[in-house]
Amino acid sequence: MRNVNLKKLIATLGASALISTGLVVAVAAPAQAADPVCVTDAKTGTITCDGTLSNGAAYRTMVPSNFDGTFFFWQHGVRPSFPYPGYTPPKGVEQMSPTSVNHKVSTIKPMLQLGYGIAAYDCSSNGLRGWNTTECVEMLNELVTITKKRISIKKTVVYGSSMAGGILTPYIEKYPNGADAVGILAGVSPSIANTLKSGCDFLYIFSVFFDPTIKGCTVMGTAKGLSGHMAVLGDFAKVGALLSQWSVDYGSLPIAYPATLAPAGIPQRSALLLAGLMAGIPTKSGHMDGVSVSATLIPEGSINSTVAILENAQDFLGTAYFGGQGVAEVVGAGFYDNTKTNFSALLADEDLGRFTVGLSGDEAVNAMLATLAAYPRVEGVPAAMTKLAALDKSKFDTSKPVVLLSNEADRLVLSGNQVYYVNKAKAVYEAKLAAWEKRLAAATDQPEITFLLKNKPVWNTVSMYAITPDTYTKFTATGAPDLTAPVAISGVGHESFTKEQLMTWVRVLAISAKTGKVPSQTVMTSYASKVPNLNTDPDYQPSELKYQD
Amino acid sequence: MNGVSATAAGDPGVSSTEIVLGMQLPQTGGASPGYNKIDDAARAYFDYVNSKGGVNGRSIKLVTKDDEYKAGKTITTARELINNDKVFAFFGSVGTQTHLSVVKDINRRGIPDILVNSGYSGFYTDPKKYPTTFGGLGTYTVEAKILGKYLKEKYADKKIGILYQSDDFGRNALAGLTAAGLKFEAKKTAASFVSGTHGSIGLGTQIGQLKANGVDIVIIAAVSSATAVAYATAAALAYKPTKWAVMSVGADSTTFQTILGARGTAPAASAALLAGTISASHIPAAGDADDEFVKAFKKINDDFNKGADKRWDFNVLQGMNIAYIATSALMGTGKDLTRAKLVSYMEKNGAKLSSAAFAPLGYSATTHEAFTGFWLGEYDASLLLKPLDGKRVVYTTDSAGGPVTVSNYQRPAIAADALPKVG
Numbered sequence: 010m011r012n013v014n015l016k017k018l019i020a021t022l023g024a025s026a027l028i029s030t031g032l033v034v035a036v037a038a039p040a041q042a043a044d045p046v047c048v049t050d051a052k053t054g055t056i057t058c059d060g061t062l063s064n065g066a067a068y069r070t071m072v073p074s075n076f077d078g079t080f081f082f083w084q085h086g087v088r089p090s091f092p093y094p095g096y097t098p099p100k101g102v103e104q105m106s107p108t109s110v111n112h113k114v115s116t117i118k119p120m121l122q123l124g125y126g127i128a129a130y131d132c133s134s135n136g137l138r139g140w141n142t143t144e145c146v147e148m149l150n151e152l153v154t155i156t157k158k159r160i161s162i163k164k165t166v167v168y169g170s171s172m173a174g175g176i177l178t179p180y181i182e183k184y185p186n187g188a189d190a191v192g193i194l195a196g197v198s199p200s201i202a203n204t205l206k207s208g209c210d211f212l213y214i215f216s217v218f219f220d221p222t223i224k225g226c227t228v229m230g231t232a233k234g235l236s237g238h239m240a241v242l243g244d245f246a247k248v249g250a251l252l253s254q255w256s257v258d259y260g261s262l263p264i265a266y267p268a269t270l271a272p273a274g275i276p277q278r279s280a281l282l283l284a285g286l287m288a289g290i291p292t293k294s295g296h297m298d299g300v301s302v303s304a305t306l307i308p309e310g311s312i313n314s315t316v317a318i319l320e321n322a323q324d325f326l327g328t329a330y331f332g333g334q335g336v337a338e339v340v341g342a343g344f345y346d347n348t349k350t351n352f353s354a355l356l357a358d359e360d361l362g363r364f365t366v367g368l369s370g371d372e373a374v375n376a377m378l379a380t381l382a383a384y385p386r387v388e389g390v391p392a393a394m395t396k397l398a399a400l401d402k403s404k405f406d407t408s409k410p411v412v413l414l415s416n417e418a419d420r421l422v423l424s425g426n427q428v429y430y431v432n433k434a435k436a437v438y439e440a441k442l443a444a445w446e447k448r449l450a451a452a453t454d455q456p457e458i459t460f461l462l463k464n465k466p467v468w469n470t471v472s473m474y475a476i477t478p479d480t481y482t483k484f485t486a487t488g489a490p491d492l493t494a495p496v497a498i499s500g501v502g503h504e505s506f507t508k509e510q511l512m513t514w515v516r517v518l519a520i521s522a523k524t525g526k527v528p529s530q531t532v533m534t535s536y537a538s539k540v541p542n543l544n545t546d547p548d549y550q551p552s553e554l555k556y557q558d
Numbered sequence: 559m560n561g562v563s564a565t566a567a568g569d570p571g572v573s574s575t576e577i578v579l580g581m582q583l584p585q586t587g588g589a590s591p592g593y594n595k596i597d598d599a600a601r602a603y604f605d606y607v608n609s610k611g612g613v614n615g616r617s618i619k620l621v622t623k624d625d626e627y628k629a630g631k632t633i634t635t636a637r638e639l640i641n642n643d644k645v646f647a648f649f650g651s652v653g654t655q656t657h658l659s660v661v662k663d664i665n666r667r668g669i670p671d672i673l674v675n676s677g678y679s680g681f682y683t684d685p686k687k688y689p690t691t692f693g694g695l696g697t698y699t700v701e702a703k704i705l706g707k708y709l710k711e712k713y714a715d716k717k718i719g720i721l722y723q724s725d726d727f728g729r730n731a732l733a734g735l736t737a738a739g740l741k742f743e744a745k746k747t748a749a750s751f752v753s754g755t756h757g758s759i760g761l762g763t764q765i766g767q768l769k770a771n772g773v774d775i776v777i778i779a780a781v782s783s784a785t786a787v788a789y790a791t792a793a794a795l796a797y798k799p800t801k802w803a804v805m806s807v808g809a810d811s812t813t814f815q816t817i818l819g820a821r822g823t824a825p826a827a828s829a830a831l832l833a834g835t836i837s838a839s840h841i842p843a844a845g846d847a848d849d850e851f852v853k854a855f856k857k858i859n860d861d862f863n864k865g866a867d868k869r870w871d872f873n874v875l876q877g878m879n880i881a882y883i884a885t886s887a888l889m890g891t892g893k894d895l896t897r898a899k900l901v902s903y904m905e906k907n908g909a910k911l912s913s914a915a916f917a918p919l920g921y922s923a924t925t926h927e928a929f930t931g932f933w934l935g936e937y938d939a940s941l942l943l944k945p946l947d948g949k950r951v952v953y954t955t956d957s958a959g960g961p962v963t964v965s966n967y968q969r970p971a972i973a974a975d976a977l978p979k980v981g
Contacts, residue, residue, distance in 0.1 A: 292630075300630040314630070358680070359662065362655035362725055363629035370752035371724035372744075479634050546641050548667045 045070070045159075055121055058159075059102075062151050064144070067101040068130035070156055071117070077124035078163030079519050081106065082153055082188075084132060086171025086196075086504075087139035098138070105129045107170065107194060107515070111496065111505040119512055125519065128156055132176075145176045150184055164522040168192030168412075168515075170504050171422055174430075175199045181407045190410040190522035192514060195422050195504050198430035200401035201332050203556040204423055207288040208329025209345040209387075210355070210555075211322075214284035215248060217384050218264050218377070219277065223247050226329070226345035227387055230337025241334045248326060255281065255319055270380045278315050279369040283377055285318030286364065287355040289425060289555045291418035294320035295496030298482045305488030311367030313482060316490055321420035324503065328421055336397065343390025344397040352381040355555055398558065405433040406441075410521035411470045414506070414514045417544070417551035418477060421503035425554035431472045441466040471517060471527040473537075474544045474551060475510050476500045499542035509540045569897045571646025577888060577895065578619045579604075580645035582635050582660075583652035583675070585624035588757050591820075592782045592813030592873045593652050596675060597622040598865025599877025600650055600884075603855070605862045607885050610977060614893040618885070621645060627754075629659035636660040640669070647672055647900065650694055650880050654678040654727045655753065665690050670900045672887065673880040673928070677701065677807065678726045679957040682926040690901050692908065692921060693928030694880045696840045698727055698779070699957040701805060702734025704932050705838055707953075707962045708946075709775060709803060710739050716800060719747035719773030721764055721788055723780045728753070731779035731805055737959065746771045756784040761791045769797040778804045785809060786817035789831045802835040806932070809837040811941035812844075812871035835937045836946070840915045840929040841879055844872045845942035851914035854976040855879070879914045886911045886978035911980070912970040916952045930954050931965045 045060030045068075054074030061067055085104045106116040106127050120127050130152050132138055132145045139145060153165060167188040169177055174196025181191050197204070205226075212225030228244045230237065260278025265271050285292070293299045297317035337344060361374065368374050411434070415427040442465075449461045477500030483491040499507060506514075513536050521527045528536075533545040571578040581597050584590040597620065604618040612618060621643045623635035632653075639645045647670035651657050654676040661681060664671045665688045673694030674681060682693045709718055720735065720742050722728030728750065732742070742748035749764035765788060768776055776792075776799045778785050785808040792798070811832055818828040842849040855878040856870055868874070888895065890911070891903040908921030917931030931954035935943040945951070954965040973979055 298630075300628055300634075358726075359629070359658045359660075362658040365655070365725055366752050366754055371729070371750065479631075544637075544641070546637075549637070549641075550663070550666070 062148050064134055066131050066133045068152050069102045070128040072126045073121040075124040076126050080126040080162045081166045083129040084169030084173040086173050102129050102131050107511045109506045112507055114508045116511050139172050142175045146180045149180055164189045166190045166518045166522050170194035178403045190518050192412045192518045195415050198426040199403045202397050202400050203554045205332055207555045211284050211288040218280040219251050226333050229333040230342030241330050245330050273376050275369050275373045282315040282367045286360045290318050290321050290325050293317050293418040295501045296492050298480045301480050301482035303484040303488040311364035315367045324420045340396035341393040344393040346389025348386045348388050353378045406437045410527045412517050414473045416475045416500050418501045419503050425552040428550045429554050434470050438468050476542050476544045510543050513540050570644040572895050577616045578645050579649040580639035581622045581650045582625045584627035587626035589627035591817050592810050595873045596877035598863050599874040600881040602863035603878045603881035606858045613888045625656050629656050632656040632659050650675055655725050670897050678730055683957050685926050692904050692926045696929035697927050697957045698730035699734035700955055701838050701932050702731040703738045703955045704953040704962050706735040706738025706740045713775050716774035718775040719768045720777045721749045723753040724750045725753035728779045756787045761787050765791045774800040776802050780808050782808045782813040783817055786814050804837050806838050810872040829941050832937050833939050838932040838934050840917055840932050843943040844875050851972050854972050883913050886980050890980040916969055918967050
């Protein structure tokens, strides 16, 4: 197995130090956005305009010659803000529309060919890209507003990926008429607080079983800016060293900590698997399907999933570390508290059963759970915890069509985020429907009845998942997983989709914007039948966040 | 959809002419021997029903998926059954750990999940947790309580030990035996192995431990393939306990001989190993040629089973029997068939449905446990499970702390046409 890509992680981690200032800085006083500079492509007739928003953020619009009046406003998630070897923070608009690097997919051309106008902005303020969600909401509103003044737009779609979930949901709730449809791709829903708590649990368990000097989320926010970033980076290096070691020995060495558990001889990989299951890390990864076995090194399915968790852990830790430091800059140190956490309850019955071999059986599981139960806990700072809980203010009550697409085994923004969004929105919808039915039952005069019948609440959300092939793990001649083989064609990674999947999402958004309603399930099923590895089952829920606050 | 909502007509998998049921089971892989006959047997019974006009004019189609007893695959096959095959209900799915991986999702969608071939009580004793799931076996706890009580009384002067797989099957059985008053000591009279590893580890350590600790009576709570490995290992270690007692799902004689045969053990030798073993059953012994259900089902098996291995045994009988009960429930639910109505019918009327079992079904609003009783028997030299002491006595209890008592249930006769009569 390859060593973990520390450079990549460090680059990702780089964003954490800068999140703070952006999030706490007030929105700048409105200034006048400059008129954009436009050029027309002589060959295609597409008009491309570059401009800046009132805070200096860059934006670009592209309008094809066959523009049909539907305009898409793209918001990519976040980007690290510090330069690192091999990485330079982008300047200006980096992406114009959904992109999948793994699949070498750009949707610019096909979207323009379909007659859609497209726009994007860099969501930058004070050197940050995407981190200041509050400011990004206002930037998006400004971009939509000024574009509508310049271009005759019939239908507006706002869509974005990853952290954009934390921008688009608040946007449509603050500006209900700011779009005709909303698209969230692999998005947080809408706060990362729940995922972050699982990330902190993951690190805490590491500190219990592998290295008591790991500080995990307790280090976050203890310093701000660059020094805080470096402190987190130092802690991460310890975890990175463990991941690197396991990538060589598959965690076969026995757990060394704490001293009371060491004599049990439980392999470290069992504790890694336990930690991953408790945090909700996908048990499939780019190379590991969670099922395939080889005669030698990977004799059982749960071992396959252990390697999957190891492969996924590096990106998930990126979420934990850079997201955690970023949040800590806003809410303060001490946002993580596990004094009341029942770790046993985080291990689902179905996981205990399915992964019993990888967990080394009942006795090992009981010993590890007992250790966690008895181990000193992390006591948070009430003020920080309160602020963290308050980050998510969304009501999930938009009546506009919302179209979601995630990978079932996204390792960075867990697919449980999409499940969480759908369940929250469904609860709001069902409450609205119940109230409507009650009111209709009580209505006596015809005008009110007519009004109610015209305004029946509708379920206006579509949830799609890119799913993996059934099996795809390749093994080397020695029986080891071949992590140099191509990754699964679908369902894994973050923001990694096929062109067909992305364009289906785009088309569903366009249709929804035009009709005001998401397509019927019959239509969605028809789409799914034509797009490989796309699941449009409305009840499909590949995972759940461990915390549902 | 949460739990069982009152869905209107138009549920997937049911039309004016057909009802589609889905089953997941290990058709291949290490745990498949024996269990891979259940689907063919059930399908044979449904085909027989279809040949007689079906249920309320609808034929029953059984779609099966091979999950190889791997929970990761079970998740995929369940998704296929729901999205591709559009099943009306899950029926007779085999395996505890595999089913655990999908039971929550099946219930969340409100899909009936009937006659599950697992005795894990956790599926059934809290219908609020799994409102659409109904058992197809008596629970391991009930069986173990009955078995444990007998062994404790019969072999009071003997050292009783257990070999169990450390999963919900094994834990459930252990809980029942403990409830019956048996006491085991870890690493001495209680030997466990991680479920699914028996093929690779050979159980030498576990059997050796029981031998070293002088265990006279060995109870096995494990799948059939593990039972076979345990016997073979004991023979290799020259360990001859006074008595073996094996939980029913791991004790089918045909499966036992098939597995050992594949390992090079001659039929006579494997029969000699199993002879004298105590086990339990909720249905007649497969070899009980005089039983009217056995006779009727065996005829249907001969005429309709298209499976690769249609040899008559406990698993075939079990497959036929749960198909018979499913047919009863579908008939009872009526022509206006919906998922919600089937679940409601099972809960309200399921306990009245008869079958080949000598104990009634326990279905109610407070529990979805299936058969509430077992009789105990001992394999003779021909590997027929014969009632202990020459007379079949059916014992009954619950999955909680209730006592073990003798059941006075009288099994209704099977109709001449071998079709259930409901209503």
